[in-house]
């Protein structure tokens with residue numbers, strides 16, 4: 001049942017012509033999560049407690065703010081989160097200054113707390129958990145559905161961010177005999193498509209040479225955003 005629930009969106013994104021179908025899923029989920037945080041989840045005590053505790057990373061605070069969905073809801077989350085963070089910090093500040101404490105280890109601990117606090121994010125955690133389920137479903141479909149396997153192999157591969165996630169998960173999801181086949185197909189697909197994007201970006205740069213000014217752009221007009229996506233995953237156009 002769970003697999004069925006996840007297999008529809010996975011099959012859908014593999015119909016799209018893009019550099020990484022998992023980036024499409026990620027982007028959809030991210031937009032839904034931002035809407036959800038400022039909507040229904042504020043009504044559920046468990047969810048609200050989690051948002052208050054974890055807060056958000058910089059990217060997701062920006063998305064929440066610029067979505068202009070529910071500025072009061074956002075203010076209430078920040079109010080609670082900032083209060084508890086300030087309380088924790090006050091205690092840590094006074095701990096660090098206690099007589100007899102070695103300063104350097106205390107400061108290292110304090111800095112580590114702040115680094116964790118900056119990266120702690122309710123949306124990132126939810127995205128990560130759901131993307132793992134989607135990837136698990138993708139591997140299941142690859143193994144069980146011949147039509148999906150054809151689609152998988154005729155796609156454009158994945159960005160390197162999602163490639164790493166696939167490699168992490170396929171070790172647990174696929175049996176050894178299937179895993180070897182899968183990796184062979186995946187690496188072939190990935191190599192061909194990295195080469196293709198590499199040729200596009202190379203031609204894009206060479207088009208600036210006056211010798212090539214009258215030549216066709218071929219498939220390179222959007223090679224810069226496509227090759228960045230291939231390297232690090234989808235990045236949003238910064239129109240807020």
Ligand SMILES: [Zn+2]
Nearest residue numbers: 020023159162
């Ligand atoms: Zn991706």
Ligand SMILES: [Zn+2]
Nearest residue numbers: 057060121124
């Ligand atoms: Zn985040």
